[in-house]
Amino acid sequence: MVRLAHVPDLAKTEAFQSFLPRLAAVNGAASLQEFRRHFALKSHQSSASKELISEISRLTGISESILDAHQLLNVSGHGQLGHAKLRWSNLHTTSARYCPICVQNDYLSGSDRRDARPWVRGGWYGLNNYVCVEHSVELFTSPIPYSAANRWDFTSHLRENPRELDEAARSAKSHDPLPYDVYFDHRLTRNVESVQLLDPLPYHIAYSLCELLGQMKLLGNSPHTVDAAPARMHDARCVGFDLLADRGKLLQFLDELRGRHLARIKTSSRYHVYGPFQRYLSQLLQTPGARPLIDLVREHAMSALPIGPNDDFIGGGGCRKWHTIRTAKLEYDIDPRLMRKLLIERGLIGDGEAISRDNHILIPADKVQELASYCQDGVDLQYVRETFGILESTARQLVNAGIISPLYGSSKGIKAKFSRTAIDATLRDVLSGLPERNEDGNLISLVDATRLGGRSVSNLIVAILEGRLPTRFLTSRTDRTGFMRLLLDPTEIRAEFVKPVGIKRHEFTAIFRFRPLEGDKFFYSKFFERSRETSPTNHREFDVVTRGSLERFQQVHVSLAALSKGRGRPVDVKNMLNEAGINPVWEIKGRRALTFYKRSEVEEFLRSLA
Template structure:
């Protein structure tokens, strides 16, 4: 007996059911008698034996077979979620079955064939007649073993009643037409077939580029969010709601990426209306959750990339790092997101930003998630903040005093991370490493008899550590060696030099006067005090060219220094050997002696002529 032709969208089990019906037997008995049972251990044998009987190639039989793999079903080279496939009683279009009966010959129960699209839960209407799909017959034992032809016979009364009432054929949905047609194209391997007659298909390329299962899932979730918002959970809802979601979602996805962009804009507006305080973990609700589980799936790569780029461009702050697996760069950071990104406490971050003067107005009254800072500027500030070395650590590493370290910094051998007063105690770790590399190039060995320690040479020539080390680094003083006999950690005082060579080096370019740095040591006070007494006119300076760098610079004359030391005295220097500074000050006040300079941050200065040399302090 001849075999009927297998239809383009007919699952293999339903085709075998038609063959069995044409022989007048049930599917179960036909399988058993012909030894074409489809248990997993015998599936290859099924293809081989049935191909030999029907003349249909094994490859075609494999493509038409519904194969369960884990939680998925594979058919026509497509993979669907098992829960999306109708696994109970048969669903059919009564008008389609009537056409099958009228247009074919043979046993009437063997003429109709089941379309795979009828088995998808989210497709609720026939794309040709517009009538709703109805259930007929008894429940299937399993979706891949159902005897479809027997179900048609048992449900013929239901079908006849529906046909007499002419059914509900007043609503042909564009989504049903489009997805039914996509299934037929996939089944026939016809990629060039017209998608939707009459131009009812999508205008964009998004759905066309997506595999059918991916396009269907994306459409359903978008439509579900249109209907129910974040409350949409496809696993918990019935077929009617999911079918309505596909219809609603198709209005969005059929317009391609333009439609998806408009949908995302609506979700952006909802996000800010709900005042989620900058929280982006679930920015796009069920859609984001769905795509997050499919980041490794190449089918969704373009859609995921499009949504991630939209989120980064639409929100000033941007989603969290790694949003949907993307590595897109933020335009802005909040203090909260910066704390997570850089692992720096938010209070410290506010201090860094405040010091740099980049905190927006009113930031003190705003929550950390609402303070927005340019991401590039923030990265720059954090890099500078990390590249800092506390002065105490630098002094300990070099074994030098605070004034010596400050002189080295002013000389440019070490760089500050900022010129602001609040960060004045931080120096650049990179410049420290560079200085140590330069000093490490000095030879190591035993110092010659005439060579002295750096500290001794500094006192002998009246120059600072910074000035002498600068000559060594520049190669002006070549006769320098690091004492190799000391095994302890390196310190500046391990450098030995020829004192006379250093003195000659300074003599070739003696400054025309006393520099501010030397004036500090000669007067025994601080830099700020020296600058202030110059500003108030207690000591005179002159400006001339620096013989080393040929730039204009201010100097003191030695006579002016000596005259100042005769005319004035600081409270600290006067109190030396006389007792506590506070008591000395109180005694002077009791005598009615007032200072000529008394300001916060600078030394208190008196006229020497007004202070009795024999002042007694109790």
């Protein structure tokens, strides 16, 4: 097997296409074309065809896998995924592109033939690379294009144009490498500093994102595009890299883009929030490594916009944070008019916002989900009546007593709805576990219990639910439902509802035989103690006079009518007491039964007369 006598070292980022001219030069060939002809390498095929790689492997002893790994697209970072046009559009192969300082240093080092020493770094082909990181100078692009005969032959180009290298070295512009330059140079040599959002992405997609974001940042709201000059494009890529390398800066820029979107007068259900950046991310849905960046951008948008996981926004997914009335209608089938009323009732929007369009009203997603559950669980008062087996008026009394609270509808203009779950649970908690029994004299129904002291069915149900009235049995009658099946003990009903109470105003008036409007002043006088009691029927509070204070008043005082019995006319008795200096403690002119004296003073005076 024929093996070449001289084989130069294959550099780490050297392309197979640029290795061939060095291989030809080190073995004495005048050009790459002559080398291919000499070894009958088919020139009509691609310079990186499998057949050519196989032949070069046979001539050099370098394995085919190593040579194939040094394809131009691989060593320049463009070999990972992507469309062929996308990858080749960024590669400069029409003329020589190099760092003159690197080439001069190559001439001074190495053991190969002198004109075979310079080798083309993979990063020199990429237009996204503008600076030589090793020597801090701008890359030089030769104005002399390759011909069909010397395509890829960098060695021949340097040999035929020696003055170009000298002039390029003298005029090389100093350019300090920026973080963008260092990162993408090191990615080719596998010596990378970690950038969380860019590391998982293919090389050509990573710098394309930098370029796109940088252009958007530099342009702002301008409709123009960034100048395509290499220096301006390099500036844009550096700006974009700074954004993608710092999550805080990226989020700040996304805030700016989102703010522009929210400030638009025109709205639509399709959210084009981040412009070209969003469209490019939508093309990367199947790209391995793009998911962290896509998720970051989507979550940023969803944190302020009513975007759901099923919406076609950069592939969908995520967790919804906001709803509009329109999206709530689509997802939960809530009537928009009812939704507006509920939002006002709960204080989530003001009255002024209620007239806004459906797409303009933003509501937190958890609040909408809560309202949707209320709407699905809500039932009207008729359901309460049928479930509890009571009259509608009784059901309203239970609502007024606070035993049943509406889920919504407490404000004007909304029909009150109650929780089906809570109503069923209330009835189940009371009736579960109770045995059935026929009615007899020892147990009575709720209707009979109202006559015994409960006054109303609602009072009895309230007492049962509050634990003040125990339940014992259920009736076996099938015509009763809900609470009306309960059987109660009369003794327990009397103990709860039949209690001594104070004297009400109308009872007080009847005791002293006051005429209308005469008794209130005496009722509220200092002679009696009063307390507040609550009506078991309408649950309103009222004043009563305690029986003890009334009894004490009657024991300590005596009326003029009682004194006059057997002693003459009341007017004569009154005059006699006045002459003795004994005055009444309470007097209504012309009413001897309502003129009172202290019993002790009067009895002492009468004893003195005897």
